[in-house]
Amino acid sequence: MTYNIQLKNEILENRNLRIRHKKCFAYGTLLFAQSFGEEMRFSTEHKGIARLYASASTSVVGISGSVTTYTHVQAGKTVYDVQVDSTEDCLEIQKFYNQQDDGIQFDVFETDEDIAAFCAAAFLVCGSMYDPEKTYHLEFVLPREGLEKPFAQLLEGISYPPLATERRGQRVLYYRDSEQIEGLLAIMGATKQSLDLMNIKIVKEIRNKANRQMNCDTANIDKAVSAGAKQVDTIQFIKDHMGLEALDEDLRQMVEVRLENPTASLRELSEIMGLSRSGVNHRLARLKTIAQDLEQKQKAGK
DSSP states (O other): OOHHHHHHHHHHHHHHIITTTHHHHHHHHTSSSSOOOOOOOOEEEHHHHHHHHHIIIIIIOOOOEEEOOOOOOOOTTEEEEEOOOHHHHHHHHHTTTTSSSOOOOOOOOHHHHHHHHHHHHHHHEEEEOOTTTOOEEEEEEEGGGGGHHHHHHHHHHSSSSEEEEEEEEEEEEEEEEEEEEHHHHHHHTHHHHHHHHHHHHHHHHHHHHHHHHHHHHHHHHHHHHHHHHHHHHHHHHHHHTTOGGSOOHHHHHHHHHHHHOTOHHHHHEEEHHHHOHHHHHHHHHHHHHHHHHHHHHHHHHO
């Protein structure tokens, strides 16, 4: 079961939305379907939402005619097509909500909870959410252009202002911010999914922090190995052209420790030798200077 289906199932099971705010919940279900006017119809792969659409017309509005549900298979999936059978009943539904145009009738709402129920129903009908393990994205694909501005205004009033775009000729309102999505899910009655999203985000942040630390550690190790290899080459050059016995005692000690620990970091070398990091760095720098002087003399001799 996809994350989107789990989310819609939780909203469907929220009796507070469906019963205490049933008029507004039904309004969102009907208004955000593919057709709302002299013809009213809706298609979905979710059987529970198809039943919700049918009951919104009959038990809430109380139309006298019938609502018919057809099924067909599309791309291997069962699709439920629901329609209000008579034009008179379609007009009765519009009259019930005092629907004058393609927008939203704000006088239907008495409280913020009414608006939340309306938005939750709209999400069931035209919304979707991606798996938050992969990305944070919740959207409403609006069936009609006239819904965009008033619906965005409602969402902003109870939650946050949505972003807007157009996809294949349809207007889309969406959220990409995880905290905004968490808040909207809770408002729409999906408390469990809101908490799950919060937990997923925490786990992802911990995982990302661990990955950053690991990458940093790997980079430091690579840096130490590279520096160690260069210093070993420097020591070998001095050995070949001057001999290590010509070095001062402190430098011979440095040479011995570095050759025994070719990949050790500066901090690790300082711990082994009982010196400060600057002290170890100074000795290594002296060895590098000796090797450079030897190289210049060698070139001058040629």
